[in-house]
Amino acid sequence: MSTFKLPRVSMAVLTAAGMACPGLALAEQSEEALAMQLANPVAALISIPFQFNYNQGLGPLDDGEQWQLNIQPVIPFTLNSDWNLISRTIVPLVYQNDLFPGAGSQSGVGDVLQSLFFSPAAPTAGGWIWGAGPVLLLPTGGDDLLTADQWAAGPTAVALRQRGPWTLGGLTNHLWSFAGDDDRADINRTFLQPFLSYTTPTAWTYTLQSESFYDWDAHEWLIPIRGVVSKVVRIGKLPVSIAGGVHYWVESPDAGPEGWGARVTFTLLLPR
Numbered sequence: 001m002s003t004f005k006l007p008r009v010s011m012a013v014l015t016a017a018g019m020a021c022p023g024l025a026l027a028e029q030s031e032e033a034l035a036m037q038l039a040n041p042v043a044a045l046i047s048i049p050f051q052f053n054y055n056q057g058l059g060p061l062d063d064g065e066q067w068q069l070n071i072q073p074v075i076p077f078t079l080n081s082d083w084n085l086i087s088r089t090i091v092p093l094v095y096q097n098d099l100f101p102g103a104g105s106q107s108g109v110g111d112v113l114q115s116l117f118f119s120p121a122a123p124t125a126g127g128w129i130w131g132a133g134p135v136l137l138l139p140t141g142g143d144d145l146l147t148a149d150q151w152a153a154g155p156t157a158v159a160l161r162q163r164g165p166w167t168l169g170g171l172t173n174h175l176w177s178f179a180g181d182d183d184r185a186d187i188n189r190t191f192l193q194p195f196l197s198y199t200t201p202t203a204w205t206y207t208l209q210s211e212s213f214y215d216w217d218a219h220e221w222l223i224p225i226r227g228v229v230s231k232v233v234r235i236g237k238l239p240v241s242i243a244g245g246v247h248y249w250v251e252s253p254d255a256g257p258e259g260w261g262a263r264v265t266f267t268l269l270l271p272r
Contacts (some may be wrong), residue, residue, distance in 0.1 A: 001055040003231075010054050010216075015051040016029060019130060021031060022228070023224045028162070030203075031203035031232040031233070031234070031239065032199065032200075032202070032203045032232075034200055034203070034241075035199045035203040035204075035230070035231075035232045035241070036162065036165075036167070036199050036203050038205070038230070038232070038241055038267070039162070039167040039195075039197045039205055039207070039267075040129060040160060040162060040167060040216065041117075041131070041158045041160070041171055042084070042086055042117055042131040042158060043089065043188070043240060044076060044084070044127060044128070045074070045076070045269065046074065046075060046269070046270045047073075047074045047241075047268065047269050047270070048071070048072070048073050048074070048267065048268040048270065049070060049071075049072045049074070049241075049265050049266070049267040049268075050069065050070075050071060050072075050265065050266045051069070051071075051204075051263065051264075051265045052067070052068070052069050052070075052263065052265070053066075053068045053069075053070065053261065053263050054066070054067055054068075054191065054261050054262045054263075055068075055249075055257035055261040056255065056257065056258070056259055056260075056261065057249070057252075057256065057257050057258030057259050058096070058099055058257050058258075059098065059099040059103075059255055060100055060122055060136070060169045060254060060255055061098075061100070061101065062258055063098040064096060064097065064098045064099040064100075064103075064239075065074045065096065065142075066094065066095070066096035066098055066111060066257070067094070067095045067096070068092050068093070068094045068095075068096075068231050069093040069094075069239075070090050070091070070092050070093075070175060071090075071091045071093070072088065072089065072091075073087075073088070073089055074086065074087070074088045075087045075088075075220065076165070078121075081121065082120060082121055082122075083118060083119070083120060083121060084115060084118075084119050084120075084121055085117070085118055085119075085133075085166060086115075086116070086119060086131060087114075087115075087116055088115045088116075088117070089112065089113070089114050090112065090113040090114075090115075091109065091112050092109065092110035092111070092112075092135045093108070093109060093110070094106070094107065094108065094109075094110045094146055095107040095188070096145070096146075099255075100255075102160070102266070103145065103235075106143045106145045107148055108141070108142040108143055108146055109140055109141060109142055109146070110140070110141045110146045110147065110218060111128060111137055111139055111140055111141050111147050111148055112137075112138045112140045113135065113136070113137055113138075113145075114135065114136045114137075114138065115131045115133065115134075115136075115156050115173070116133040116134055116135075117131035117132065117156065117157075117158065118131060118132060118133050119131030119132075120185070125268050127161050127162075127163070127244070128159055128160070128161055129160050129161070129162070129169075130157070130159040130160075131158050132155065132156065132158075133155070133156060133157075133200075134153060134154070134155060134156065134158040135153065135154055135155065135156040135173045136151075136152070136153045137150070137151065137152040137153070137175055138151065139151060139180060144262075145205070147160065148177075148180070148184060148185075149180050149181035149184040149201040150177035150179070150180035150181065150184060150185075150187050151177060151178055151179040151180050151185065152175040152177040152178065152180075152187040152189075153175065153176065153178060154173060154174040154175045154176050155173065155174060156172065156173035156174075157172055157173075158170070158171040158172075158254070159172070165196045165198050165199045165200065165231060166196075166197070166198055167195070167196070167199070168195075168196050168197075169192040169195060170193060170195065171191075171192075171193040171194050171195075172190065172191060172193070173190075173191045174189070174190045174191070175187050175188075175191075176188055185217070186217065188215065188216040188217050189213055189214065189215050189216070190213065190214045190216070191211070191212070191213055192210070192212045192213075192214070193209060193210035193211050193212070194209060194210055195207060195208070196208050196209070197209075198248070203232040203233075204229065204230070204231050205216050205228075205229070205230045205231075205232075206227075206228075206229055206246075207226075207227070207228040207229075207230070208225075208226070208227055209226050209228070210223060210224060210225055210226065211224060211226070212224070212242055215253075218253070220253045221251040221252075222249075222251065222253065222256055222257075223246060223248075223249070223250050223251040223252070224247040224248065224249050224250070225248055225250055226245055226246070226247035226263065226266075228242030228243055228244070228245030228263065229243065229244060229245060230242065230244075231243075232269075237267070239269040240266065240267060240268055240269060241265070241266075241267040241269065242265075242266055242267075243263075243264070243265040243266075243267070244262075244263065244264045244265075245262070245263050246260060246261065246262050246263070247260070247261050247262070247263065248260055248261075249261070
């Protein structure tokens with residue numbers, strides 16, 4: 001029997017990010033305005049990103065590869081004239097192989113992450129935009145190597161400022177497990193996503209960000225540095241965003257990803 005231990009958190013649940021909420025119909029907004037809203041995780045915008053990620057160097061022998069498609073519907077709700085509620089769901093579809101000798105390949109749904117953000121309808125007097133609420137991890141993965149087998153919950157928050165073409169901010173959450181398989185490691189994990197982006201008048205956006213995790217029980221970091229270029233275009237009257245980028249893992253646990261990876265995202269922008 002292999003002595004390889006399952007990761008404390010399955011790689012199928014290690015890709016997470018952003019959010020979104022009421023305004024003009026999208027058909028009436030310029031591509032630049034839509035690109036600025038996409039740079040804002042709690043903007044007045046309904047979107048459905050299809051985010052494809054590739055990582056390599058997984059496992060104790062660094063032989064593992066993983067392809068992961070995150071389907072991330074972002075749905076805003078108007079609570080009243082002062083507050084919005086933004087729902088964001090991340091559903092990962094995963095294919096991976098060679099995580100350890102004899103592991104073979106796995107494919108299927110990973111663990112679903114559900115976030116809710118209560119966000120003021122207007123920025124603060126100082127120009128800050130923010131949102132906060134709960135986050136829940138559901139153990140929906142159909143394979144031991146695609147799931148943490150733990151129910152987990154905690155707080156999540158985001159804050160940012162937009163000045164001219166620039167967007168600067170950060171998103172965070174923390175998950176504690178409260179139920180699940182006793183034979184699997186508990187979850188006690190912080191997620192940090194600082195981001196800086198610049199949007200041009202022609203709706204190109206250049207983003208530098210990280211999506212880092214810290215495991216408080218294992219005392220281990222997982223830190224990528226990612227650059228992304230995106231463009232808002234229209235297919236007929238429907239606005240969409242097309243993005244691509246690369247990342248490098250500057251810090252990773254022994255069985256985590258290493259070296260370079262890639263991301264491609266196609267986002268549908270839907271009128272309310």
